[in-house]
Amino acid sequence: MSVSDVIIGPHGGPRGGGPARKDPKDLVQLESHPVSLRRIGALFRPYGGRLAVVVALIVAASAIGLATPFLTRRLIDEAIPHQDVPLLLWLVGGMLAVTVIGSVLGVFQTWLSTTVGQSVMHRLRTQVFTHLQRQSLDFFTRTRGGEVQSRLTHDIGAMQSVVTTAATSIASNVTTAVGTAVAMAALSWRLSLLSLVVLPPAIWLTRKVALMRRAVTARRQRALADLHGQVEESLSVSGVLLGKTMGAGPALSQRFDRGSADLLDLEVRAELAGRWRMATMSVVFAAIPALIYLAAGLPATSGGMTIGTLVAFTALQAALFRPLMGVLNVGVQVTSSLALFSRVFEYLDLPVEIADPADPVDLDPSTVAGTVRLDGVGLTYPGGERPALADVDLVVPAGSSLALVGATGSGKSTLASLVARLHDPTTGAVSIDGVDLRDLRLETVAGIVGIVSQETYLVHATVRENLRYARPDATDAEIERAARTAQVHDLIVSLPQGYDTVVGARGHRFSGGEKQRIAIARTLLRDPRVLVLDEATSALDTRTERSVQAALDVVSRGRTTITIAHRLSTVRDADLIAVLDGGRVVEVGDHATLAGAGGRYADLLAAALREPADADRSGPGRAAQLVA
Incomplete structure (x- = not known):
């Protein structure tokens, strides 16, 4: 055995001579989220037979390996001194056989344990990813993205080492240490x-x-x-x-x-x-x-003592050091392993705040008219001191448009998120065609309500793949039709590889307006009856804003549209305008009615008119913000 045999251990850390010191972070993790051994065992229960074979192979390999010192003793004490060729051949053949059988058993055991470990990790990784997909936006708002990625990839990957290396290492070390100690006592x-x-x-x-x-x-x-x-x-x-x-x-x-x-x-x-x-x-x-x-x-x-006994004992003595150190470090390995399971189970145990109902209403998105109703809606975020929305009553008839205006923080985006069921109201109900959104499957809501927001996100893939993100089964013809409606088809076909052009990290290949039109086309592929436009053009310059708004005007025809906009013309054209202040609707009506009422909306218009005349040339400007 070489020194390196003692240095390298599971998890890429020390084994044999490694420090048996428990990581304080592991102890804190286990204290905050204890792990039941029964729960861990349940993960491996379907593979109980295979694990029993793995243990048997480990014991067999360890036992067979202990035969070598005894063969060596007879070789030195009997076969070589007496020139007993038949015995010499048998002993040498036995030593080779022990090595070959041990190696074959080791390969088979590694294959079997790795297969079991990877199968368990595959199921667990998929469960965690699926469960995190069901978490609300609040979870991702308060959780660092790197933390989520670390638990999903690093922690579960490290658990693979626990299953295939640490667990088998513990079993092997215990078996080898006990067997070696017995063999040493038998020798001398x-x-x-x-x-x-x-x-x-x-x-x-x-x-x-x-x-x-x-x-x-x-x-x-x-x-x-x-x-x-x-x-x-x-x-x-x-x-x-x-x-x-x-x-x-x-x-x-x-x-x-x-x-x-x-x-x-x-x-x-x-x-x-x-x-x-x-x-x-x-x-x-x-x-x-x-x-x-x-x-x-x-x-x-x-x-x-004979020379053969001395040589055999020395070999066993050297072989005892590594497994003995491994046995002494079992506590550390178990603690670190349990901490990994704790971190992963902690995510699996997160409650799903917005989930599918137990008895969902079966509603076909293609038959939805699109009437949106908010009855006494209120929302208070977890830990919030005051409601983000309170006592909101609004009705948006099918095919009509609603514009939401108000100062920053008045609750416009929060209200829009309720319509897409990104949040559930604390009080009241949001319904479409008379059906409470909480009574619909989340997939059904996503098929009815489409969102185009200010922050457009494109994945690092081709344009076609980005568009198919909304509908994986969409045909090329449907993709092109959506792109034409969003007025972005001509731009796409002018690219070097057309629809197969890679958009780059976060879509940096495109300008803000181009990304917005691609996002509009992506939303259109789902053909939603209700369209939510959350300040979709607020970050664009005036010229780009007009081209994107033209695409939105085409897209909005025949759909129920709820718009959080900063363009005065968009607000004027809306069938209904709701003015929010402090989470409450303070005025409702069309542009002419509200402008003549002398209320909050009229104040916003007056403030916009006081803006410098060159505001439109320099971008949206403060006037735009005042009516947003």
């Missing part, structure tokens, strides 16, 4: 007693050095993570754009230089700590056999 009880004296201090010294190395390695990993974070933030498309526009290049370079210099120092210290660890291991592995040879050579302790 005197040398076994000596081992009981020598091994504890050797293990203590090895673990002490390993703990020192772990501390340095942990600091190195944190420094490396910080450096990776700087690279990710500074060299992404958005990061480079921010750095160039802010003139932050020199400062970022200096910061990176400092981080790289810190990493350099830690890398050197980690390498030296690793070298000290290997040196300590080398001393241990040299000292133990030397003491055994000394004991075997002294008349008082040899007891007539």
